[in-house]
């Protein structure tokens with residue numbers, strides 16, 4: 001499943017092909033993905049110039065003066081810029097045709113159709129984007145912020161960190177890895193982690209996400225290759241998915257349990 005680093009890498013890969021270009025047309029090969037594709041997409045997008053390709057949480061926004069196309073890759077989605085003459089495959093559900101030489105299209109492929117294509121009116125914030133916490137790589141997210149938001153909360157710190165209202169885009173893998181790097185037990189009550197330790201945790205979240213984005217930028221990541229793999233990254237993981245295996249720091253077997261209904265692994269010796 002594409003996580004925040006994959007979505008950010010996708011954004012960086014697509015932006016040079018799309019920003020400043022006009023939309024020549026929209027081809028919808030089915031009426032819905034996870035949700036119906038609203039009529040505004042085909043009605044408003046053609047003729048518009050794409051001013052920016054933005055990311056918010058795991059959503060991508062194509063901003064135009066008429067509004068923004070809002071895309072989510074779901075479980076299996078991918079986006080590519082391809083020659084429009086290239087015949088669409090089975091799961092190529094949407095083409096956004098780009099005006100100009102070469103007749104390129106932005107093609108949305110999604111075998112499992114958990115992705116979406118929605119519309120955000122100018123000056124509006126789509127309901128899916130309302131109430132979200134800050135971006136983890138922004139200056140609004142730091143240890144002081146986590147400390148303030150966590151006071152009085154009894155939920156496990158791992159569940160707290162994965163709450164999109166607290167901070168966006170810290171999925172199960174990144175939460176597990178950041179808690180290990182910060183030496184904090186995922187089971188500890190969020191309200192009982194000190195400010196100092198939250199500073200370490202916020203730094204770990206930023207470092208791990210930034211490293212994944214850097215790695216994404218250096219591996220294949222060809223957004224114009226028709227036969228390229230979706231390009232979700234392999235991670236170097238210290239604890240995630242390694243329950244029962246030796247802790248990379250102390251060698252003791254890692255614990256494994258479900259926390260907030262999400263598989264979790266941690267070292268009971270290194271993480272307190």
Ligand code: ZN
Nearest residue numbers: 247250267270
């Ligand atoms: Zn350990």
